[in-house]
Amino acid sequence: MSSFSESDLPVKPIPGGYGIPFFGAIADRYDYYYNQGRDKFFASRIQKHRSTVFRTNMAPGPFNASDPRVICLLDAVSFPILFDTSKVEKRDVFTGTYMPSTTFTGGYRVCAYLDPSELKHTLIKRFFFSILSTRHDQVIPLLRSHLSELFIKLEDKVSQKGEASFNTISDNELFNFVFRLYCGKHPTETNLGSKGPTLFELWVYPQVAPLGSLGLPGWLLPINLVEDFFLHTLPFPAWTLKWDHKKLYDSIYNSATEALDEAERIGISREEACNNLLFVLGFNTYGGVKIVIPTIMKWVGLAGVGLHKQLAEEIRSVVKEEGGVTFGALDKMTLTKSVVWEAMRIEPPVQFQYAKAKEDLVIHNHDTAFKVKKGEMLFGYQPFATKDPKIFENPEEFVGNRFVGEGEKLLNYVYWSNGRETENPKEEDKQCPGKNLVEVMCRVFLVDFFLRFDTFTVEIGKPALGPTVTIKSLNKASSSL
Numbered sequence: 435m436s437s438f439s440e441s442d443l444p445v446k447p448i449p450g451g452y453g454i455p456f457f458g459a460i461a462d463r464y465d466y467y468y469n470q471g472r473d474k475f476f477a478s479r480i481q482k483h484r485s486t487v488f489r490t491n492m493a494p495g496p497f498n499a500s501d502p503r504v505i506c507l508l509d510a511v512s513f514p515i516l517f518d519t520s521k522v523e524k525r526d527v528f529t530g531t532y533m534p535s536t537t538f539t540g541g542y543r544v545c546a547y548l549d550p551s552e553l554k555h556t557l558i559k560r561f562f563f564s565i566l567s568t569r570h571d572q573v574i575p576l577l578r579s580h581l582s583e584l585f586i587k588l589e590d591k592v593s594q595k596g597e598a599s600f601n602t603i604s605d606n607e608l609f610n611f612v613f614r615l616y617c618g619k620h621p622t623e624t625n626l627g628s629k630g631p632t633l634f635e636l637w638v639y640p641q642v643a644p645l646g647s648l649g650l651p652g653w654l655l656p657i658n659l660v661e662d663f664f665l666h667t668l669p670f671p672a673w674t675l676k677w678d679h680k681k682l683y684d685s686i687y688n689s690a691t692e693a694l695d696e697a698e699r700i701g702i703s704r705e706e707a708c709n710n711l712l713f714v715l716g717f718n719t720y721g722g723v724k725i726v727i728p729t730i731m732k733w734v735g736l737a738g739v740g741l742h743k744q745l746a747e748e749i750r751s752v753v754k755e756e757g758g759v760t761f762g763a764l765d766k767m768t769l770t771k772s773v774v775w776e777a778m779r780i781e782p783p784v785q786f787q788y789a790k791a792k793e794d795l796v797i798h799n800h801d802t803a804f805k806v807k808k809g810e811m812l813f814g815y816q817p818f819a820t821k822d823p824k825i826f827e828n829p830e831e832f833v834g835n836r837f838v839g840e841g842e843k844l845l846n847y848v849y850w851s852n853g854r855e856t857e858n859p860k861e862e863d864k865q866c867p868g869k870n871l872v873e874v875m876c877r878v879f880l881v882d883f884f885l886r887f888d889t890f891t892v893e894i895g896k897p898a899l900g901p902t903v904t905i906k907s908l909n910k911a912s913s914s915l
């Protein structure tokens with residue numbers, strides 16, 4: 435039976451279902467991790483239900499998540515309901531249908547888990563905006579000094595060994611940059627020594643472990659059963675990493691004194707602000723750039739020498755005209771900006787977004803409207819939304835200049851920051867406050883790369899958290915400024 439919605443689209447019941455309690459969730463989990471894999475899991479259900487909106491259970495399910503039932507949104511039109519905090523609640527859904535123990539965050543629910551209706555959300559987000567604005571002028575010079583180290587190491591490795599693992603070198607240098615930006619000290623000057631990246635990773639991975647898998651084939655069932663039991667069934671005993679959290683906490687507490695003073699002025703205790711800063715530094719920023727920068731290297735590397743030449747030309751001529759790498763210069767680089775957005779579109783760094791309906795709602799995709807009941811969980815798998823063939827031509831193809839000129843209109847459908855690319859984050863929404871910083875970082879990365887090099891080739895490994903990139907060759911710039 436279908437009636438008509440306000441948008442004149444026919445209202446139909448949401449197809450799909452959850453199966454028998456517990457067993458349905460386990461069956462969907464096995465399809466998702468082992469029998470089908472992530473993309474096939476979603477694509478096969480779109481085909482089966484002839485709809486980009488349907489009901490299913492989402493991993494991890496029992497016993498990590500108390501309720502795995504979701505309504506999946508897999509197109510560019512239904513997805514943005516997740517951004518509308520007047521209609522949906524974002525309380526404790528940052529990691530999805532389960533939430534890691536607050537023991538990881540000193541007993542606090544940090545900003546990413548707060549709904550904008552909670553006063554703390556506004557205060558903490560204000561704190562982040564303040565940190566970012568006071569560091570605005572340091573970003574470009576500080577980042578460039580770390581990129582210089584990064585590229586020297588990369589070049590040395592390629593000339594000695596004939597190839598270089600990009601991720602390790604880039605992770606270390608970008609971590610140093612991020613720590614210095616927020617805390618004002620090099621991490622080696624703190625109790626972390628040179629172990630900062632490892633100690634942060636040790637703290638981040640268990641929080642997202644229920645979402646991951648080694649990705650072994652379905653026929654290796656005995657190994658998969660063991661993995662499924664340890665990763666997806668039981669919550670990680672967070673207390674075993676209390677020592678690690680303490681070490682990270684102390685490093686920030688003792689170095690980010692200026693930022694913590696500012697938090698107190700805003701009305702947040704030092705302890706709560708420090709736990710929030712720890713999360714933003716280690717999870718949001720380091721965890722994010724660890725994925726984003728290799729993703730850019732992957733797609734630009736695979737695009738080949740034609741795009742490299744165009745990027746080098748644009749970057750070198752604008753830097754010459756503007757007399758340096760400035761915010762103004764970055765803004766003039768239309769191709770460079772488009773390449774960054776295209777990488778974020780084709781492989782969004784954070785792929786899952788969740789929200790609960792605050793009230794009975796009508797949502798719609800391209801051709802149908804659906805009724806959602808208050809309290810139901812909405813779930814968007816972003817790569818399907820930003821590769822919606824009804825919006826993007828050749829959605830599976832990396833088109834470097836997709837967002838140049840008229841193409842800029844399509845930025846309305848780029849969602850990597852948990853909001854439209856055409857909008858900016860605010861205290862009262864859930865859009866990523868690091869949106870501008872991340873994009874500046876990506877642009878400066880490309881600028882410095884193509885000021886130094888003409889072209890490069892890559893080999894892409896099996897993705898873990900983001901792609902693994904090996905640089906196979908690196909050609910130094912033949913023309914300078």
Ligand code: HEM
Binds near residue numbers: 566783786867871
């Ligand atoms: C590096 C790449 C980054 C990516 C891909 C990324 C992505 C995201 C996404 C998708 C969300 C929304 C999650 C959700 O609620 O479903 C988010 C939220 C958030 N991000 Fe980022 N982010 C990045 C960097 C940063 C940086 C540099 C900061 C520094 C301030 C930051 C701070 C936050 C915070 C505090 C939230 C929660 C926002 C709120 O509660 O209103 N992120 N980010």
